[in-house]
Amino acid sequence: MAHVFLVKDIAFQAGLSTATVDRVLNGRPGVRRQTELRVRAAIAELEKQQTEVAAGGRTIAIDIVMETPERFSTTVRAAFEAEVATFLPTVFRCRFHFAEVMKPAEIVQLLDRIRLRGTKAVVLKAPDVPEIDAAVSRLEEAGIPVVTLVTDLPNSARIAYAGADNRAAGETAAYLIGERFAGAPGRVLVTLSSGRFRGEEEREIGFRRVIRERYPEIGITEISEGHGTDAATGILAARAIAADETIDAVYSIGGGNRAVLAAFEAAGRPIRAFVAHDLDADNRALLKAGKIGFVLHHDLRSDARTAFRAVMSRGVSGRIAPTSLSAVEIITPYNMPAAT
Known part of the structure; x- marks a missing residue:
């Protein structure tokens, strides 16, 4: 080789x-x-x-660390690689470290290895737990800034968050589903990849608040810890559906949508409304086929741009650039943006 x-x-x-x-x-x-x-x-x-x-210009090497399903990490990689070209002559050299499931201790070990090896910055999607906050503090103390991506670590020493307003996204999902029910009773299956992610927790909080205040006739059943993988999420969904015959809608916060749909189909149960997150390849196909009704989408290239700018600003006299949250778009089969 x-x-x-x-x-x-x-x-x-x-x-x-x-x-x-x-x-x-x-x-x-x-x-x-x-x-x-x-x-x-x-x-x-x-x-x-x-x-x-070799293309020339200033080179900034950063490490992107994510615990996330492969379908989403593929989309994130494409967004960062596409956005790199817009910062020329500065060249961002992105080293990707992705895994579908990582224990917090494994993420901490990886972050410590990156710190010892050296890097200009770390972009991080990880659970909001104390040991990861501590690892972020060690990076900051070593002069390595951390930008959180799509899910925040607000109590850590990170310099910026690049992502959407997750609570507003959850509220939007509640509105879409609640209006579809039109005052009729029902029950929504809310799927999280893991309760350890702050972004998913924020989405759920927003969703529950609006359902409670505006659509009290709608109940909620939550499943979690499927890590967004089809196999584990499908098992959890099948159990929930079997245990409650009133479940007839889905708010998919954590992914695994093909498996969730298969669980409903195997049980012979219709779905009144299905709202998902992220316009990855799976969701594009499901939306086009009419299997899901709405996808809440935000531009990952905008997140990459925010992360790059935060890193560059930190390099200028230690300043931190102000960041703005990505806009959340409601995507249907009729306004789906072209794949990039």
Whole structure:
């Protein structure tokens, strides 16, 4: 496997040990196919970064760390890579560290490794728990600013939040579903990937407030800890549907929408209203097919722009740029923006 990079750099990019990377590079036995693909992907990413650096101008290397389903991380990667071109001649070199499920201790370990290795900044989507706040403080003390992405850590030392007003998004979802019910009773299945994410909690709070105040005839059943993956979310949804025959609508905060729809179909249950978040590939297809009614969307490129500007401002006499929340759009099959 030809390359010009240090084994330690490939290992860091791939999230593997140097010994494992060495085995892959030298074709030794006992290496899983998935591991080999991770090493190849890491080398390809490093080659891309090297090309960007060669383009000239000021280079700012940042690390983007996210616990999120792959369908969303793919969308985030595309947004950041597209926005990089708008900051030329400054070149943002983005190192991506994504996983669908990470324990807080694993995120802390990764953040500490990044701090020791060195970086200009960290963009972070992570649970709002004390140990991660502490890791953010260590980064700040080391002179490495942190920008939170789509879900905030308001009690941490982060310098900015890049994302939407999640509480307003939840209130919007309640309005869309409540008006669809038109005063009739019903029950909404609210799905969270995990209760540890502040952004999802804010969406749920906004949703519950509006339902309670404006649509008291509508009940709420919550499921959580499916981590946005189809397998786990589908099991939780099926159990909830089986336990309550009045559930006839969905507010999907955390994803796994194909699995939720499959659970309703398997139970032979109609869905009166379905509101989801994020215009990823899955939701585009489901919206186009009429499987879901609305997608609450905000421009991830705007979030990337906010993150880049915050990092650049921090580099100028330590100033922090004021940030604005991304606008939330209601997307239907008839106003879906083109994929980027």
